[in-house]
Each structure stands twice: as structure tokens, then as C-alpha cells.
Amino acid sequence: xxxxxxxxxxxxxxxxxxxxxxxxxxxxxxxxxxxxxxxxxxxxxxxxxxxxxxxxxxxxxxxxxxxxxxxxxxxxxxxxxxxxxxxxxxxxxxxxxxxxxxxxxxxxxxxxxxxxxxxxxxxxxxxxxxxxxxxxxxxxxxxxxxxxxxxxxxxxxxxxxxxxxxxxxxxxxxxxxxxxxxxxxxxxxxxxxxxxxxxxxxxxxxxxxxxxxxxxxxxxxxxxxxxxxxxxxxxxxxxxxxxxxxxxxxxxxxxxxxxxxxxxxxxxxxxxxxxxxxxxxxxxxxxxxxxxxxxxxxxxxxxxxxxxxxxxxxxxxxxxxxxxxxxxxx
Amino acid sequence: xxxxxxxxxxxxxxxxxxxxxxxxxxxxxxxxxxxxxxxxxxxxxxxxxxxxxxxxxxxxxxxxxxxxxxxxxxxxxxxxxxxxxxxxxxxxxxxxxxxxxxxxxxxxxxxxxxxxxxxxxxxxxxxxxxxxxxxxxxxxxxxxxxxxxxxxxxxxxxxxxxxxxxxxxxxxxxxxxxxxxxxxxxxxxxxxxxxxxxxxxxxxxxxxxxxxxxxxxxxxxxxxxxxxxxxxxxxxxxxxxxxxxxxxxxxxxxxxxxxx
Amino acid sequence: xxxxxxxxxxxxxxxxxxxxxxxxxxxxxxxxxxxxxxxxxxxxxxxxxxxxxxxxxxxxxxxxxxxxxxxxxxxxxxxxxxxxxxxxxxxxxxxxxxxxxxxxxxxxxxxxxxxxxxxxxxxxxxxxxxxxxxxxxxxxxxxxxxxxxxxxxxxxxxxxxxxxxxxxxxxxxxxxxxxxxxxxxxxxxxxxxxxxxxxxxxxxxxxxxxxxxxxxxxxxxxxxxxxxxxxxxxxxxxxxxxxxxxxxxxxxxxx
Ligand SMILES: Nc1ncnc2c1ncn2[C@@H]1O[C@H](COP(=O)(O)OP(=O)(O)OP(=O)(O)O)[C@@H](O)[C@H]1O
Ligand SMILES: [Mg+2]
Numbered sequence: 001x002x003x004x005x006x007x008x009x010x011x012x013x014x015x016x017x018x019x020x021x022x023x024x025x026x027x028x029x030x031x032x033x034x035x036x037x038x039x040x041x042x043x044x045x046x047x048x049x050x051x052x053x054x055x056x057x058x059x060x061x062x063x064x065x066x067x068x069x070x071x072x073x074x075x076x077x078x079x080x081x082x083x084x085x086x087x088x089x090x091x092x093x094x095x096x097x098x099x100x101x102x103x104x105x106x107x108x109x110x111x112x113x114x115x116x117x118x119x120x121x122x123x124x125x126x127x128x129x130x131x132x133x134x135x136x137x138x139x140x141x142x143x144x145x146x147x148x149x150x151x152x153x154x155x156x157x158x159x160x161x162x163x164x165x166x167x168x169x170x171x172x173x174x175x176x177x178x179x180x181x182x183x184x185x186x187x188x189x190x191x192x193x194x195x196x197x198x199x200x201x202x203x204x205x206x207x208x209x210x211x212x213x214x215x216x217x218x219x220x221x222x223x224x225x226x227x228x229x230x231x232x233x234x235x236x237x238x239x240x241x242x243x244x245x246x247x248x249x250x251x252x253x254x255x256x257x258x259x260x261x262x263x264x265x266x267x268x269x270x271x272x273x274x275x276x277x278x279x280x281x282x283x284x285x286x287x288x289x290x291x292x293x294x295x296x297x298x299x300x301x302x303x304x305x306x307x308x309x310x311x312x313x314x315x316x317x318x319x320x321x322x323x324x325x326x327x328x329x330x
Numbered sequence: 331x332x333x334x335x336x337x338x339x340x341x342x343x344x345x346x347x348x349x350x351x352x353x354x355x356x357x358x359x360x361x362x363x364x365x366x367x368x369x370x371x372x373x374x375x376x377x378x379x380x381x382x383x384x385x386x387x388x389x390x391x392x393x394x395x396x397x398x399x400x401x402x403x404x405x406x407x408x409x410x411x412x413x414x415x416x417x418x419x420x421x422x423x424x425x426x427x428x429x430x431x432x433x434x435x436x437x438x439x440x441x442x443x444x445x446x447x448x449x450x451x452x453x454x455x456x457x458x459x460x461x462x463x464x465x466x467x468x469x470x471x472x473x474x475x476x477x478x479x480x481x482x483x484x485x486x487x488x489x490x491x492x493x494x495x496x497x498x499x500x501x502x503x504x505x506x507x508x509x510x511x512x513x514x515x516x517x518x519x520x521x522x523x524x525x526x527x528x529x530x531x532x533x534x535x536x537x538x539x540x541x542x543x544x545x546x547x548x549x550x551x552x553x554x555x556x557x558x559x560x561x562x563x564x565x566x567x568x569x570x571x572x573x574x575x576x577x578x579x580x581x582x583x584x585x586x587x588x589x590x
Numbered sequence: 591x592x593x594x595x596x597x598x599x600x601x602x603x604x605x606x607x608x609x610x611x612x613x614x615x616x617x618x619x620x621x622x623x624x625x626x627x628x629x630x631x632x633x634x635x636x637x638x639x640x641x642x643x644x645x646x647x648x649x650x651x652x653x654x655x656x657x658x659x660x661x662x663x664x665x666x667x668x669x670x671x672x673x674x675x676x677x678x679x680x681x682x683x684x685x686x687x688x689x690x691x692x693x694x695x696x697x698x699x700x701x702x703x704x705x706x707x708x709x710x711x712x713x714x715x716x717x718x719x720x721x722x723x724x725x726x727x728x729x730x731x732x733x734x735x736x737x738x739x740x741x742x743x744x745x746x747x748x749x750x751x752x753x754x755x756x757x758x759x760x761x762x763x764x765x766x767x768x769x770x771x772x773x774x775x776x777x778x779x780x781x782x783x784x785x786x787x788x789x790x791x792x793x794x795x796x797x798x799x800x801x802x803x804x805x806x807x808x809x810x811x812x813x814x815x816x817x818x819x820x821x822x823x824x825x826x827x828x829x830x831x832x833x834x835x836x837x838x839x840x841x842x843x844x845x
Contacts, residue, residue, distance in 0.1 A: 054428045055590040075590035076430060084428045089421030094351035095344070106340040107431045109333050135351075151425070365770070372788025373778040374637055381636050509618075516629035526636025534632075 004032040006067060006159045006191035007053060013061030014048050022048040024215035025062065030193060030208075032158070035185050037206025037223075038195040039302065041314055045215040046195035047087050050163045053193070054084045067158045083152030085145075087163040087195075093137030097128050097147050100136065101154065108155040122150040126180060142173025149180060153190075160184070162194045166201060178205055199302040199314060211306055218309040223302060230300045230308050232256070232272040235281065238294035239265050251288040255281055271297065334432035341439025346446050348413060349406075355413070359405035359451065363398035364458060370394050370521055383525035387552045388465060395459040396548035397520040399476070400540070402451045403483050404511045408504065410444035410484070411491010415501035427589055437582050440492065441485055441575075448484030449477050464551065472550035475560055479547055482567040487511065489574025496581035520544045539566045594696065597689045601697025602704065619667060623660030623709050624716055627652055631720075634778055642782045646809050650722045653713060654804035655777050657733055658797070660709030661741035662768045666761075667705070668698035669748020673758045685842065694842075695835050699745050706741035710734055725810050732807040732817065736800055739824035744768050746831035753838025771797045776805075796823035 007030035014023040023045040030036040040046050051057040053066055055075040064071040067081035091100060098119050105115030123132045126146040131139060136147065145165055152160060162181070166174040182205065184190045196202055202209045203223045210220040219226055235255075239248055242265030249258060252269045255277055259268040271277055275297060285292055306314040349356055371391045378387045387393045417423045417440075426436050456466065456473065466472055491504045498504075515521075517531070518540035527535055535541050546563020549556040631649040638648035672694070675681045684694060710733065714724060724730050748764040755763070774791045775798040776784070784792055792798045803820020806812040 051424075056424055056428050058588055058590055072590060078590075079428060079430045082428070084425065086421050086424055086428075089425060090419075092344075092348065092420075092422065094348055099347075103340055103344055104429075107337050107426070107429060109336075109430075155429075365773075369773050369777070369788060372784055372786050374634070375785030376640060376783055377637055381639050384636065513625065513629070516625075516633055522633045522636060526639075527632065528635060531632030531635070 005065065006030045006032045006034065007036070007064070007193060008066075009053070009062060009064035011062035012049065012052060012059055012064050014045075014052060014057060015060045021215050023052065023059075026212070026215070026217055028064075028210060028217075030191060032191050033185070033189050034208060035181065035192040035194065035206050037202035037209035038193065038212060039197070039199070039202045039209050039314075040195070040212035041197060044212045046212060047163050048215075049212070050084075050086075050161050050193070050195060054082060054086075054161050055079055056084075080155070081158045083155070083157035083160045085148045085152040085160075085162050085165060087167070089148060091136045091144055091147060091151075094135055096133050096135055097139070097143075097150075098123065098132040100147065101150060104151050104154045110154075118154060122153060125153070125183075126150045127176075140173070142169050142176060145169060145173070145177055146180065149177070153184070156188070157190065159191045159193060162192065164195055164197065167197065174201070181205060197314070203302060209302070211302070211309065213306075213310050219305055226302065226305045227300045230304045232270050233274050233300060234259065234298045235269050235271045235278075236261075236294075236296040236298065237267040237269075237285075237292045238296075239267065240291035240293040244290045247288045248285065248290040248292075251284040251290060252281065254284065274299070334435050337431050337435035338439045338442060341435055342442035342446065345410065345413060345440050345443025349409070349443070349447050355409040359402050359409065360454065362405065363401040363455065366401065366521075367391070367394045367398040367459075370397075374522070377522075381526055383523065385523050385525065385552070389463065391459060391462060392464045392552050393523075393548065394521065395455065395464050395551050396544050397515075398459075399452050399455045399480060399547060400483070400520055400544050401515060402455060403448045403480055404487055404515060405508070406447055406451055407444060407484050407487025408491055408508045408511065410440065410447070410488035411495055411507075412501040412504040414440050414488075414492050415495035415499060415504045418495055418499045419501060427586070433582070433586065437492065437578060441488055441578075444484045444488040445481045448480045452477055452480040459551075466551050467554040468550040469554070472555050475555060476547055476550045479543065479563055479567055482564075482571040483543065486567060486570035486574045489571065489578045492578040493574065493581045496578065496585045514538060514540050518544060539570065542566045594690050594693055597693040598696035598700055601693055602700035604697070619660070619663045619705065619709065620712060622663055623656045623713050626659050627656035627713055627716055630655060630778065637779055637783070640779075640783055642780050647722060649717065649720050650808055651805065653717045653722065653808050654733065654736075654801050655772070656713045656716075657710045657737045658740050658801055658804065659772060660713055661702075661706035661737040661739075662744045662772060664702045664705035664709060664741045665744025665746075666748050666764050666768055668702040668745035669750075669752045669764045670758060670761050671701075672698055672749050673752035673755065673760055676752060676756045677758055681842070691839060691842075692836075695746075695749060695832075695839055698749060699742055702741040702745035703738045706737045707734060710737040722808075725808050725812075729807040729810060729812055732812065732820075733804050736804045736807075736820060736824060739828060740797075740800060743824065743827035743831050746828065746835040750831065750834040750838040753835065753842055771795065772801075776801050796827055799823035800827075 007028055009026055009028040012023060012026040012028070013021070015021050026045075026049060038046055038049065048057065052059050053064060053071065055071065055078050059071070066078045069077040069081065071078060095103075101119035101122055102115050105118045106112065110118055123129045126149055128143060128146060128150070131143060136144065139147065149162070149165065152162075165181070166177050169177065178201070181192055181194070185192055194205065206223065208220070208222050209226070211218050237248065237252075239245060245265065245267070248267050252258065252267060256270040256272055259270055261268045271281075278297065303314050306312070371394055375390050378384050378390055378393065385393070423436070456476070460466065468475065491507065494504045494507060495501070517534045518538040519535055520540060524532060524535050524541060542559075542562050543566050546559045549559045627649075631652045635648045637643075638646060638651060643651065672681070681694065685691065714730070714733070718724070725733070747767065751760050751764050774788065775795045776792055781789065781792055781798065781802075799819040800823050803812070803816050806816035
């Protein structure tokens with residue numbers, strides 16, 4: 001097998017009682033040191049895959065190696081190499097963060113003194129020192145997730161599985177957790193296998209993503225490559241004076257294929273040059289004497305990738321795309 | 331072997347700390363048995379010595395003490411089982427299973443924690459009883475036997491809870507068994523002597539293992555260590571504990587069968 | 591006034607339907623009084639050999655305890671339903687509607703009373719099966735009346751707790767107080783038999799007089815001397831706890 005593969009799965013499959021094929025022949029190859037995003041809607045099979053890779057659930061088909069150990073052949077070696085933070089795993093509300101970390105360390109075979117030191121180290125890492133001796137019941141959602149992360153890190157695992165680590169968090173807590181995951185990956189070289197329903201999370205955090213739907217991988221690659229496959233960004237311009245429509249369209253013709261505008265007084269054009277073409281566009285409009293009230297560059301998103309592969313949208317709330325340029329006066 | 335022992339101890343400690351920090355679980359197991367004991371003692375204080383067939387005893391409090399100990403362990407053991415179910419519901423169990431922790435430590439740690447609580451509870455009830463004038467005729471030896479009986483009973487009750495927890499994964503289901511224990515308790519000689527019962531009720535109490543267990547406990551308090559009743563009580567409670575332990579290992583194995 | 595009655599009846603009906611649709615709530619309230627009757631009469635039968643029992647059957651002696659406890663469960667249930675409704679927002683909806691507020695108390699009260707009639711019937715029937723006959727029309731009516739009264743008192747207590755705590759978490763408080771009030775009276779033995787602290791508590795516990803009256807009715811020894819303290823105690827409990835519930839209701843708008 002190729003060296004330095006953190007996770008490798010071939011035809012991994014899990015059929016539940018009643019014939020539900022939650023995971024239906026998944027192939028995965030995650031390199032050591034990678035942050036790998038596993039993206040999919042509710043019920044796609046993300047948790048089931050993670051639970052199998054974490055030895056919590058026996059696959060009904062296929063094979064997998066985690067950290068170089070065969071999943072079925074040597075599950076205890078796998079367990080020694082991985083850290084797991086499961087989707088909505090509750091943490092004892094009556095224990096303090098420090099106590100839980102210490103317990104986890106002792107369970108992993110640290111002696112008491114060493115365990116105590118490790119707890120302090122991890123509390124610092126996830127920025128919970130101030131709350132270390134408070135009961136977890138008083139923690140905010142974000143603090144709990146960070147503690148959960150720290151608990152998974154006690155034994156310095158090679159591979160870290162995070163199942164929807166930021167679901168239900170507010171944007172700021174989400175950013176904090178992302179930073180944490182990035183630091184782990186760059187400082188310690190930990191491979192991170194992270195599932196998420198959020199396009200942005202996969203986009204921001206993962207070097208490579210796989211998109212799963214209905215138990216099957218529908219796309220895999222770097223976010224940029226996946227988006228590039230789908231197509232070019234779209235530029236939408238709202239004109240200050242709807243009468244300038246003709247002039248505007250002429251000025252834009254050089255930059256890309258014109259698209260049907262969504263309303264009158266607006267222009268839309270496919271912009272293969274992306275953000276780099278924007279200064280040119282603005283200059284051309286200026287020279288033509290056309291005033292833009294609003295300028296909006298929409299990048300193709302992972303959602304567009306999802307649409308292209310499944311015909312459905314992943315994130316209704318996110319709309320068609322992510323605005324790359326805020327409304328700009330021209 | 332050694333890591334399994336440390337892990338068991340660490341998990342037992344966690345479950346003791348958990349119980350001590352959840353007053354809503356701890357308080358009922360201390361409060362209700364004491365209140366019932368006080369009410370029974372006030373209601374039946376005249377029974378010893380006047381009712382034909384009532385065993386020789388210094389006072390009704392001495393008689394009632396064993397029932398309180400037993401009841402406390404039934405409540406506490408049920409909570410231990412429910413706490414195990416909460417670990418499954420909440421994901422702590424999965425975290426353990428996905429880590430290199432010894433499998434037996436997960437189960438034995440919880441039961442051992444329950445035993446520690448049960449023995450502490452027993453000492454507490456005895457202390458309260460003695461403070462209000464009861465006397466432990468069996469002395470230290472009697473107290474030791476009482477603690478051993480309490481320990482095995484705790485394994486039996488929390489073990490049954492663990493079986494249900496593993497099969498259903500629901501703390502509510504485990505708590506739901508409590509009325510069953512409560513019925514067993516009332517249809518036994520836990521609160522009143524079998525010698526004064528009649529008819530079908532007596533027949534039920536005669537076959538109820540709780541009767542023999544509570545009578546063994548009671549003898550340590552009211553008569554001193556009696557080999558016969560002690561052995562019967564030990565046999566009954568060890569049988570119950572063994573069955574519960576066996577059942578919980580089987581349930582544990584079958585739950586882990588879906589894992590690796 | 592007729593509006594108040596109609597709404598109360600509607601609410602009582604709703605809570606009775608809820609009871610029927612949620613057997614997990616309903617069954618215990620049926621089983622518990624029966625369990626108390628059978629377990630108490632079976633386990634402590636021996637105590638009735640004391641002279642103070644005057645040869646009465648201990649099963650007959652225990653029937654009033656079971657009817658009163660059944661009524662207590664009915665009352666507690668009224669409070670628990672209300673607490674759940676407050677938590678779930680049903681009460682807010684009602685308060686925001688033109689329905690008179692007093693119906694929030696009267697509805698559950700009616701439901702508790704209706705359920706206490708039911709549990710009392712079940713207990714008396716169980717007594718019949720166990721060989722204890724009905725104590726005549728007056729006696730039976732008194733038993734029903736006192737059960738209804740106790741269900742009203744415990745419902746008021748529990749609703750008062752619900753109005754203040756506004757969460758179902760307060761259920762143990764409702765239960766513990768009701769249980770203690772019954773078991774620190776003459777639950778298991780007549781007052782002459784009680785010893786120590788229990789004797790003193792029972793003397794000042796109004797539930798003692800309620801149970802004594804119900805017991806006299808059951809055992810056929812009911813006279814005016816037994817009846818009036820029971821009626822007075824019941825009326826006092828209902829009045830006092832009713833005020834407690836109404837004060838809670840008044841506080842509902844002032845969060
Ligand atoms: N123990 C089980 N028994 C039967 N079916 C199951 C079981 N666990 C999961 N499933 C089913 O398998 C499918 C995949 O579930 P899974 O939990 O892996 O999805 P997910 O991608 O993690 O979704 P979510 O985003 O909601 O967490 C779902 O249809 C689910 O109902
Ligand atoms: Mg999931």
C-alpha cells in the first residue's frame with residue numbers, strides 16, 4: 001500500500017437492519033498530515049463512516065486501514081492511533097474540564113502526575129485554562145466542543161476524527177474552533193478527518209474534500225478544483241441608471257459571455273478571469289460612462305458542485321453562491 | 331493486567347464523584363429510607379413484644395434498620411444503572427469504546443463505583459440508627475457481614491440496571507425498573523416480620539429472595555452473627571449478583587458485537 | 591359565570607383526555623392506590639392484633655389510606671399537567687385569550703376531582719373483592735366526599751407549586767409534600783398506637799382528621815364526633831391551599 005496514508009478505505013459499506021444502506025461502497029484516501037473534509041447533507045452517512053473508521057461500528061463490507069492498521073484485523077492498534085470527537089457527544093456536566101482531561105489521560109495509561117501535566121497542556125491549547133475548574137455544566141456550547149477536542153487529543157493521536165465539530169455553534173465559536181484545528185494540523189502534523197454539513201467549513205478548513213450523498217461519494221478533490229470543474233464565477237451589476245443598459249452590455253462584452261440578467265436594470269456576465277478581471281471591468285464601465293450601483297461577484301460554491309452532481313442543493317440558506325465582492329460604488 | 335486495574339479504578343472514581351455531585355440522585359437514596367424508617371418506627375413502636383410471633387428485638391428501630399439499608403441500596407443501585415445508560419445516551423461510552431481502555435474496565439468500573447457508594451450508604455444508615463438508639467448486636471463482625479451483603483446487593487441491582495442500559499440505551503428504561511424493586515421490597519419481610527403475615531401474601535414473601543437477604547442483614551443487627559441466616563442471605567445475594575454480572579457481561583458482549 | 595364554568599369544563603376535559611392518551615401517566619395513578627392497599631394490608635396485617643384496632647380487619651382499615659392516596663395522586667397530577675403546560679407554552683396561549691384566568695385553576699381541579707372519584711371506586715371495588723363490604727350509603731358518600739376534598743387540596747398545593755416553579759422539575763416537591771402529609775398522619779395505625787415524634791406530628795396534622803373520619807365511615811363507627819373534625823380539616827386544607835394556588839395564579843402575569 002502507498003506509504004503515509006492516514007485513512008484508506010475501499011468499498012466500505014454498512015447496511016443496517018432493515019436494509020438501510022447508510023454507507024454504500026465508499027473509497028477514501030486521506031494522506032497523513034492532511035485536513036480532509038467529509039461533506040454531506042443530513043443522513044448522508046457521514047457519522048456512520050466515522051463510526052466505522054473509529055472502530056465503533058463493524059463494516060458490513062469493504063475494507064479500511066487507519067494509521068496503517070487494518071480496521072477489522074487490528075482494531076486495538078487503530079484505537080491507540082486515533083482520537084475521536086463524536087457528533088453531539090455530551091460531556092459529564094458534573095465534572096470539571098480539568099478532571100475530565102485527567103481522567104482521560106489516566107485511561108490512556110498516563111500516570112497521575114504525567115496526566116495532570118497533560119491536562120494543563122491541553123487546557124492551554126484549547127484556551128480553557130480560566131474555566132478549567134468549573135463544572136462542564138456551566139460551559140457554553142463552544143467551550144464544550146473545545147473540551148471535547150482536547151479530550152480527543154490526550155494521547156497525541158496520529159489521526160483525529162471530528163464529527164460535525166461546529167454544528168450548532170455561533171459564528172465566532174466556529175472560527176475559534178477552526179483556528180484550533182488548523183493549529184493542530186500545522187503544529188503537530190495531526191491528520192484531521194472532519195465531517196460537516198457546512199460548505200464554508202469544508203472550503204476554509206479542508207485541503208481536500210469528499211462529498212457524500214446517500215452513502216456514496218459523489219465528488220472528491222480540492223475545493224478549488226471541484227469548483228473549477230463546475231465553471232466560472234458570475235459578475236452581477238446593478239445599474240444606477242437602467243437606461244445605460246446598452247452601453248454597459250457593450251462595455252462588458254470583452255470580459256465574458258453575457259448571461260440573462262435577473263431583473264431589468266441589471267447585467268450579468270460570466271467572468272472566467274474571476275476577481276482579477278474586476279479592475280478591468282470597473283475601468284471599462286467608467287470609460288463607457290456607466291455608473292454601477294452594486295457589483296457582485298459570485299464564485300461557484302461547493303453547493304454548485306453538489307448541484308452539478310446530485311441535482312439538489314445542499315444548503316438552502318446559502319443561496320446560489322458566496323458573494324466575493326461586497327456592494328461597491330463605481 | 332495492570333492498565334486494566336488503573337482504568338477500572340479511574341472509572342469507579344468517576345462514578346462515585348458523579349453520584350456525589352448529583353444530589354437529585356443521592357438525596358432520595360438517603361432521604362426516603364430514613365423517612366420511611368422513622369414513620370414505621372413511630373407507627374409500629376408497640377408491635378415488638380405485644381404482637382404474637384413478632385421476633386425478639388430491642389425496639390422497632392433495630393428491626394427497621396435493615397429494611398432502610400436494603401431500600402437505600404435498591405434506590406442507589408438503580409441510579410447507578412441509570413447513570414450507565416446516561417453514559418451510553420451521552421456518548422461517553424462510545425468515547426471509551428473508541429479508545430484503548432480495557433473493555434472490562436468500562437463495566438467493572440461502574441459496578442465498583444456502585445459498591446463503594448452502597449457501602450458508604452450502609453455505614454450512614456447504621457450511624458443514624460445508632461444515633462437514635464439502635465444497637466448492632468453483631469458488633470464489628472456483624473457490621474462487616476452487613477457491608478458484604480450490601481456490596482453484593484449493589485452489584486445485583488446495578489448489574490440488572492446495566493443489562494437494561496446496554497439493551498435499551500435508555501436511562502428512563504432503567505429508572506422504570508424501580509417500581510418493580512419497590513414491589514419486591516414491600517412483598518417481603520423488609521418492613522415487617524414474615525411470622526405475622528398470612529395467606530397468599532406470606533406465600534409471596536416466603537419465596538421472595540429479598541426476605542432472606544433482609545433477614546440476614548437484620549440478624550447482624552438484632553441478634554448478632556447467626557451462621558444459618560447469614561449463609562442463606564449470602565447465598566441468595568451472591569446468586570443474584572452472579573446472575574446480574576453474567577447478564578451484564580453477555581449484554582456488554584452483544585452490544586460490542588456491532589463494534590470491532 | 592357560565593362562561594367560567596364552560597371553559598373550566600373544557601380544560602378539565604382536555605386534561606382527562608390527555609390522561610387517557612398517555613397511559614404512562616394514567617396507569618400509575620390507577621396502580622399506585624391498589625399497590626398501597628394490597629402491600630400495606632398484606633405486610634402490616636399483624637399490627638391489627640393490637641387492642642386499639644378493636645378487632646377491625648386491617649384491609650378495611652387500610653382502604654381509607656388507599657382512597658386518600660389515590661386522591662393525592664390525582665391532585666399531584668393536576669399540578670404536574672399544569673407545570674408541563676406552563677413550560678410548553680399552553681398556559682401563555684390561554685392567558686393571552688379572553689378565557690377567564692380562574693379557569694386555569696378550576697379546570698385541573700375538576701379533573702382531579704373526577705379522577706379521585708374513579709380511583710376511590712377502584713379501591714372500594716378491590717376491597718369488595720378482598721371481602722370488605724361497602725359501609726352503607728352515608729359511609730360510602732363520606733368516603734367519596736373526603737377523597738374529592740383531598741384531591742382538591744393536593745391539586746391546589748401542586749398547582750401553587752407549578753405557578754411558582756413554572757417547570758415540571760418541581761414535580762418531586764409536589765409529591766414529597768403530599769406523601770409526607772399522609773404518612774405522618776395515621777396512615778398505618780390509629781393514633782393511640784403511634785409513639786414518639788409521630789404521635790405529636792399526627793396530632794397536629796390535618797390529614798389525620800381527614801383519614802380518621804374516612805376510616806370511621808369505612809369501619810361503620812362514624813358519628814358526628816368523628817365527622818366534623820374531618821370535614822373541618824378538609825375544608826381548611828382546601829381553603830388554605832386554594833388561596834396558595836390563587837396567589838400563584840395572580841403572580842403568573844407578573845414575571
Ligand atoms: N443504528 C442505525 N440503525 C439504522 N439506521 C441507521 C443507524 N444509524 C444511522 N442510520 C441511518 O443511516 C443513514 C446515515 O446516517 P448517518 O448518521 O451516518 O448520517 P449523517 O451523514 O451523519 O447525518 P447527520 O448530518 O444528520 O449527522 C441515515 O438514513 C440513518 O437513518
Ligand atoms: Mg452525523
